[in-house]
Amino acid sequence: MMKSKRCLPAIIAGCLVVSLVLIGLIASFDGMSGARAGDAQASAQAAVAEIPAGGEAVASALGRMIVADTGRRVGTERLAEMAERFQQRCERPAIPIPQLCFAPDTPDEVISQYAATAGPRFFQIDRWSLTASGVTGGAGDPITLTYSFPPDGTTIPAISGVSFPSGINSFRSWMNGLYGSELVWRPIFDGVFARWSQVAGISYVYEPSDDGAQTNFSPGILGVRGDLRICGKVLDGNSGVLAYNNFPDDGDMVFDAGDSFFNDMSNSSLRLRNVAAHEHGHGIGELHVCPLDEIKLMEPIASVAFDGPQHDDIRNAHGHYGDPFEPDNTPGTATDLGGLAIS
Ligand SMILES: [Ca+2]
Ligand SMILES: [Ca+2]
Ligand SMILES: [Ca+2]
Ligand SMILES: [Ca+2]
Ligand SMILES: [Zn+2]
Structure with missing residues (x-):
């Protein structure tokens, strides 16, 4: 029996640029049906005529990638947008391009075309500004x-780019049901943030207050609510989406409180910890990376083959926020690491 693999979507409200970046997230590989794949493939081919010259192959690959990731149809208009975006990115390297996980049958030349533009490295969206x-x-x-944990009953609004409707936070009762008490589950999140702070120039402070203002659109205020607000509601139940997280300057995290994936608490709740760490990666501006070889936290499929941020994820964070010894941009502020020995 095929082991279920799940995807971790990154999401943000608002603009076209970002929504294009978000394409290609979501769902379980083993949830795809042949009929749906066929439909979407036909749709991808129909889109080619509307796509800018040079972008056809990439758009087609994108279409097949989305089918592989989500089993969903891809509209011709959407594909044309993605191709145009790719073309713009070729001309102006500062523009972010869609995240890709190529289908296994994607021709090498298509992957090369993409890689030549994207480079063999992590991907970022804007860092925190306020x-x-x-x-x-x-x-x-x-x-x-x-970071704070909103009270149950807090409104989690629908946001652009997310297919889930507005709902009510039930994170606390869900966690209490799994772990018995906040005294048990909150330290798990403390640990996730502590690990990120050990590897990059980010300090985390637990904010005990949370006024229950709606998530995603209510900025952090000291003594009122955190920058990062962790909540949950039923999304799509078992399988599929596990959680989503908005990018800076929001950073709020929404779990699928109806997914039994998290009932497995082995290895000190590695599933919960890695999903939270991955989602927070989006929350500091990190995008997905491929291929799917289970060595990078920001791969779009959840993995328990490692624990927390890995090399690529850490380099990504350094680009935005520096290393754990910041500020250290000059010789005078450098950190003395002591004697180094070669053995
Ligand atoms: Ca789910
Ligand atoms: Ca926030
Ligand atoms: Ca530095
Ligand atoms: Ca620095
Ligand atoms: Zn993700």
Whole structure:
């Protein structure tokens, strides 16, 4: 029997640029039916005529990738948008391009065309610019983020790019049901943030207050609510989506409180910890990376082959927020690591 694999979508409200970045997230590989795949493939081919020259192969690959990831149809208009985006990215490297996990039958030349533009490295969206603690400086500067857990009953609004409707937070009762008490589950999240702080220039502060203002659109305020608000509601139940997380400057995390994936608490709740760590990766501006070889936290499929942020994920965070010893941009502020021995 095929082991179920699940995907971790990154999501943000609002603009076209971002919504294009978001394409290609979601769902379980083993949930795809042949009939749906066929439908979407036909749709992908129909789109080719509307796609800018040079973008056809990439758009077609994108279409097949989305089918593989989600089993959903891809509209011709959407594919044309994606191809146009790719073309713009070729001309202006600063523009983010869609995240890709290529289907296994994608021709090498298509992958090469994409890789030549994207480069063999992590992908980013904008870093935090304003937090509850103030403005955040520029690339490589350290930041402080606060996190809180909204009360159950808090409204989790629908946001652009997310297929789930508005709902009510039930994270606390869900976690209490699994772990017995907040005294047990909250330290799990403390640990996830502590690990991120050990590997990058980000400090995390638990914010005990949360006023229950709706998530995603209510900025962090010291003493009122965190920058990062962790909540949950039933999304699509077992399989499929496990959680989603908005990018900076929101960073709020929404779990699928109806997914039994998290009932497996082995290895000190590695499933919950890695999903939370991955989602928070989006919350600091990290995008998905491929291939799916279970060595990077920001791969779009949940994995328990490792624990927390890995090399690529850490380099990504350094690009935005520097290393754990910030500020250290000059010889005078460098950190003395002591004697180094070669053995
Ligand atoms: Ca720095
Ligand atoms: Ca689910
Ligand atoms: Ca927030
Ligand atoms: Ca540094
Ligand atoms: Zn993700």
